[in-house]
Amino acid sequence: MTNDEIRPVYFLSDSTGITAETLGNTLLTQFPANNFDRITVPFITTAEQARTVVGTIDKLVATGPRPIVFSTAVSSDIRQAIATCQGIIVDLIGTHVGQLEEALGSPASAEPGRAHGLGNAERYQSRMAAVEYAMEHDDGQSLRALEKAQVILVAPSRCGKTPTTMYLALQHGIFAANFPLVDEDFQREGLPRPLRPFVEKCFGLSSNPLRLSQIRTERRRGSPYASLRQCGFELRSAEQLYVSHRIPYLNSATVSVEEMAATILQRMNLKH
């Protein structure tokens, strides 16, 4: 086959499918020349359901490129049903469970994956509380509760504060607030007053003037706010502020929220 053909990729799971998608997609990024059509089938809880999906996939084997099947099913009857599939089966659990059983000297529980269930109820509740906190403290709203924040993201408008805050909350249960830097913050001396007691918790975001101007233009075309000159001024002023108060910062122009979150956790030494 040529690489122009579209190869189906199935993510099969007895739970949400998140784990299968995550590792499966990581592996697929190693084969950038291929075109893939991704289908997630979550909540396969019986061998019969598994056989139905296998039937669908086997029909595709006859007519096009052999589908790739990433599976994270845990129960042995479901895994056996999936193993009969004529696609390229990549068993993401079975391969490693055996190794861990041997090393830990105890058998795996073979319960369906609960990694993305309620699991540890306390940890789950704290993640939900963090989301609520992030919603309530977005963009400098209700500054009173900054003392509860584990980290305060500081940046000019549209540098990625909101999605990064939300990601830290939802994925990692981190209480993250954010604080927008505006012109008057750059005209005054020192840190903006609400941040002064919490400088140790501040993490700055910056961007590139051109990129920031593009993003702001989508929102308010032709405004002074979106001008390259204003964006350059704000970013220079913000970086000066970060440096003079020893606030760690990163440029958000070329990294994803996931990468920003991982960097912030590491630099701020936050335990999640």
Next chain:
Amino acid sequence: MTNDEIRPVYFLSDSTGITAETLGNTLLTQFPANNFDRITVPFITTAEQARTVVGTIDKLVATGPRPIVFSTAVSSDIRQAIATCQGIIVDLIGTHVGQLEEALGSPASAEPGRAHGLGNAERYQSRMAAVEYAMEHDDGQSLRALEKAQVILVAPSRCGKTPTTMYLALQHGIFAANFPLVDEDFQREGLPRPLRPFVEKCFGLSSNPLRLSQIRTERRRGSPYASLRQCGFELRSAEQLYVSHRIPYLNSATVSVEEMAATILQRMNLKH
């Protein structure tokens, strides 16, 4: 060793560590009798950095239970450095890449994992736009833009609309709005007016009266709003509304946002 001992678990990555944490934690849930102390080391980009981490882990081998090391490093020199570690090495990439190389008939790129980078810029921008949309349309704010929503989560207060909306946006790039059901919606006939043109896009959330009353009590102790009676009334009324308008729904009391999101994607046939 006994299972009371705390075994260190390392997630090593040349990128964010998200993939290593996701599959690693899924595997660990199969061994519930053990106590684990989790440490993520992201952004290992040189063999020297890898050797430093290996040195830290090898010191632990001498003094306690053998650490488990989940690795998603892609480049061969980093993988070789990690392979020298005396912990229990679980190589989540290498194991499967070989299988895919053979099946696809092409070599892996061996570029560091970009699954959680900007990757597909268009897809990334659409996720960020979805987060912005979710922030702006939380809790029935600005109903005007409901026609842009791919799904509208409908539920009484505190049934999990907001975090589920945010998860759908941030992880899956789904444009999700949400609409709170209040007493006056139950007193009138039919669907709330703003939802009527969009009944096909509605998905309902329910809960258990006791659970909902507990959650509301945390927010407003002793209020009529938090009473078991009021919670029971709202949930019964909401479920009647869902059933009579054929709106699919689920009970959020015992499932996680990840499970809700996966169910909603599947039931509403949303492509992400």
